[in-house]
Amino acid sequence: MVLLALGVGSGDEVITTSNTFFATAEAIWFVGATPVFVDINPQTRNIDPNLIEAAISPKTKAIIPVHLYGQPAEMRKISAIAKKHKLFVIEDCAQALGARGGDFALGELSDAVCTSFIIQKNLGCFGDGGAVVTNNAAMASEIAKLRNHGSPKRSHHTMGYNSRLDEIHAATLSVKLRQLDRWNDRRIEIAKQYDAALAGTSLELPYTLPGYRSVNHLYVVETEARDALQSHLEAQGIKALTHYPIAIHQQEGFPFGRPARIAGSLQHTERSAARVLSLPMYPELTDEEAKQVIEAIVAWDKTQAAKTQKVAG
Ligand SMILES: *Cc1c(COP(=O)(O)O)cnc(C)c1O
Numbered sequence: 001m002v003l004l005a006l007g008v009g010s011g012d013e014v015i016t017t018s019n020t021f022f023a024t025a026e027a028i029w030f031v032g033a034t035p036v037f038v039d040i041n042p043q044t045r046n047i048d049p050n051l052i053e054a055a056i057s058p059k060t061k062a063i064i065p066v067h068l069y070g071q072p073a074e075m076r077k078i079s080a081i082a083k084k085h086k087l088f089v090i091e092d093c094a095q096a097l098g099a100r101g102g103d104f105a106l107g108e109l110s111d112a113v114c115t116s117f118i119i120q121k122n123l124g125c126f127g128d129g130g131a132v133v134t135n136n137a138a139m140a141s142e143i144a145k146l147r148n149h150g151s152p153k154r155s156h157h158t159m160g161y162n163s164r165l166d167e168i169h170a171a172t173l174s175v176k177l178r179q180l181d182r183w184n185d186r187r188i189e190i191a192k193q194y195d196a197a198l199a200g201t202s203l204e205l206p207y208t209l210p211g212y213r214s215v216n217h218l219y220v221v222e223t224e225a226r227d228a229l230q231s232h233l234e235a236q237g238i239k240a241l242t243h244y245p246i247a248i249h250q251q252e253g254f255p256f257g258r259p260a261r262i263a264g265s266l267q268h269t270e271r272s273a274a275r276v277l278s279l280p281m282y283p284e285l286t287d288e289e290a291k292q293v294i295e296a297i298v299a300w301d302k303t304q305a306a307k308t309q310k311v312a313g
Contacts, residue, residue, distance in 0.1 A: 001163065002090050002112045002132055003031045005142040008061045013261065015055050015087075016064040017047040018247040019269045023116075024066055024092050025248045025260075034259040036060070037249055042268040043207040045069065045220070049077035053085075055263030062088035067096030067106070069206065069243070070122070070187070071214035075101055079109035090114060094130075095217035097123050098184040102211030107133055117165075117173060122187070122217050123180050125169035183283040187216040190281060190290050194219055197294040201301040204275075218243055222275040225304060230277055232300045238293055240277050247273045 008014060010032035016024055018037040028035040038055050041048040047065050063082055065073035075091075082089045093099075093106055094116035100106070107113045115121075117129035132143050145152050150160030191206070191214075198205055204222040208214045220243060223229055233240045247269045248254065249262055280293055 001143050001146045001161070002114060002134075002139065003027060003033065003062070004146060005139045006062065006088050006090075006111070008033050008088070011059060012061040013057055013059040014062045014064055015047075015052060015060060015263070016092075017066055017068075017269070018249045018262075018266055019045060019244065019272060020066040020068060020092065020248065021094065021244065022248060022251070023094075024064060028064070029256070029258045029260075033061070034059070034261055035248075035255075036261045036263050037266060037269075038263050039266050040268050040272065042272065044071060044074070044209060045272055046071065046073040047078075048268075049074045049081065051264060052078065052081050056081075056085055056087075060085065060087060062090055064090045064092055066092040066094075067099060069214070069220050070096050070099055070217035071206075071208055072096060072099050072101045072104075072106060072212060074209070075104050075106075075109040094121060096215055097121070098180050098213075099215045100213040102209060107135075111136060112139060117169065122184060122215055123173065123176060125165075125176075126172045127169065129165045129169040129173070131165065184215040186283040187281060188214075190285055191216045191219050193287070193290050194279060194294065198297060201298060202304060203297070203301070216281055218278045219281040220276050220278050222272065223277065224275060226275050226277050228304075229297070229300055233293070233296055236292075236296045238280060238296055240279055242276055243278050245273055245276065 008031055012033045013036050014028045014033050015036045015038055017040055019040045025035045036055050038047055038051045040046060046068050063078055065078050067073055079089055089110040091106060091110045091113040093113045097115055112132055112134040115131050117123060117125040119127065134140055146160040147163040148160060150158035195205055202223060206220055230240050249266060
């Protein structure tokens, strides 16, 4: 709806990342525009701002950075590029409500922030929901129409969608919103426990940029032996999922009969997709449970190290 409100559509290009939930690119295709995929920075796993300028063409209209796993993308750099080339910036904040950059707030350096309240996000409603936040009054009123069958006022219609936030969800969110910072703080506390206890293992741990507040929607480690570690944890009764094992450009059927452009190599995106594993992460996780996860990983890592030594010997 933000893309529609900004008039982005057929023949336009929108720069984003392939290392994200499918919905980010789906929105671009949905309005008839062309997603242009730029590689990630392998440390932050967010779009690499240093690769964006080379991906810009005369058709480029917008950039959609994703604040993946709860860590803001490098918005200062992204917004400077957007200003220089007169592009819109739309933040995909579905995983990062409550996060901050080193010296910027989410929403401060963009045209709009889109978020999701589906139950598993850091702030979930009673089922499905989402929101757009903007300080652009024209866009706000356009979206208010679009979400309600194109209705600017009762009994009058242009064209739009059924995309309202039901009141039961809004009421749930109003109550839960008060707890968001506390829940995010707990996620950060769990992340610190993982960081400290897993630092000596062979796993690559999440990297948070200096001064950034990542709200750890997910705690995603990387290892060559991802599948083996996942099975090992599963056998111990620990569910570890993968986000996202198939990048968007790797989906079967990509690009679904629609336009798409890959800007340069997506080698870091592909490498990450093959290696990611999300450890249990939610505010209700107890210290005892986090310890069980840690112990299971450390034990597995020791057997791995022994195997490697044998091979080397
Ligand atoms: C969850 C999510 C979305 C979409 O959320 P819906 O509520 O299913 O529309 C978009 N982008 C990212 C990065 C997400 O994690």
